[in-house]
Amino acid sequence: MSEKIKIITTEDGSHxxxxxxxxxxxHSFHGAYRESLxxxxxxGLDSWVAMNPKKYPIRIFEVGFGTGLNAWLTLVWAEQYQIPVLYHTVEPYPLEKEIxxxxxxxxxxxxxxHxxxxxxxxxxxxxxxxxPISEYFNFKKDKVSLQEAQLYPTDVVFFDAFAPSKQPExxxxxxxxxxxxxxxxxxxxTTYSAKGQLKRDLKELGLEVETPPGPPGKKEMTRAWKKAE
Known part of the structure; x- marks a missing residue:
């Protein structure tokens, strides 16, 4: 696997x-770190918390553990705010330690x-x-595809799969x-993709779809909410 993967440096200096x-x-060529934030x-996370103050623990599901950047930033967030997070992610092709x-x-x-x-x-x-990985961050990663994964009740979804053109399934x-x-x-x-078909599908599946501004170098992204009871 590592022979197919090369480390690159994006425009914000992050790998x-x-x-x-x-x-x-x-990640985006325009900045991996900035894109995840x-x-x-x-x-994603900050927006949900703003709508759901003091509703803990927060349950997060990530499609594509990948480099671990999203999970790590969430752990740092949980520790800084001292808010418990239950984080579940799936990744069928884990990176090797050398990467x-x-x-x-x-x-x-x-x-x-630190x-x-x-x-x-x-x-x-x-x-x-x-x-537990830290005091406020409980973590489970499954080495399975999304198709195979058992999912748990979730408050925040980080949909971070490869682009629709690369992993359409x-x-x-x-x-x-x-x-x-x-x-x-x-x-x-929440996801970086702003594809029209994605937004149409999310709407047809009952979500309220928004198109916020994207990260540097990208005009738009997609965020969608499930209606509250």
Whole structure:
């Protein structure tokens, strides 16, 4: 697997990975770190918390553990705000240690560098088992595809699969429906993609769809809410 994956540096100085077989990067060329903060933290987790103050623990499901950046940023968030998070992610093709140990995400922000030990802890955690990584962050990663995954009730969905043009099977309406069925009332679904078909499918599946501004280099993204009871 590692022979197909190369480390690259994006415009904000943070690393991403290039998958040679798919001819696709794991993040935006315009900045991996900035993209994760914008799409998943600000327009995902922060937005849900603003709508659901003091509703803990927060249950998050991520499609595509990948580099572990989203999970690590969420762990840092949980520790800083002292808010318990239950985080579940799926990844059928985990990175090898020789790759993830070289990624420079922990050096992007001096204010959170002291959480660096948790980045490798997330990668080193055993697959298909759940448990605490830090005081406020409980973590389970399953080495399965989304099609095979058992999903749990979820408040926030980070849909971070490869682009629809590269992994169309993960963006099919049937897969979206599986994820949406796991979302609790008032839950939010967020992704970097702004494809028209995606937004139409989400609307047909009953979500309230929004098109916020995208991260640097991208005009739009997609956020969608499940109606609260």
């Amino acid at each position: 991403s990975l290039y998958h040679e077989e798919l001819k696709e990067t794991y 914008h799409v998943f933290m600000i327009y 993830y140990s070289q990624l420079n995400f922990i050096h992007q922000n001096d204010a959170i560098w 959480y660096h030990k948790y980045f490798e802890a997330l990668h080193d955690a055993p697959w298909n088992e759940g448990g 993960l963006w099919e309406k049937e897969m979206l429906e599986k994820v949406i069925n796991s979302m609790r009332p008032g839950a939010v679904f």
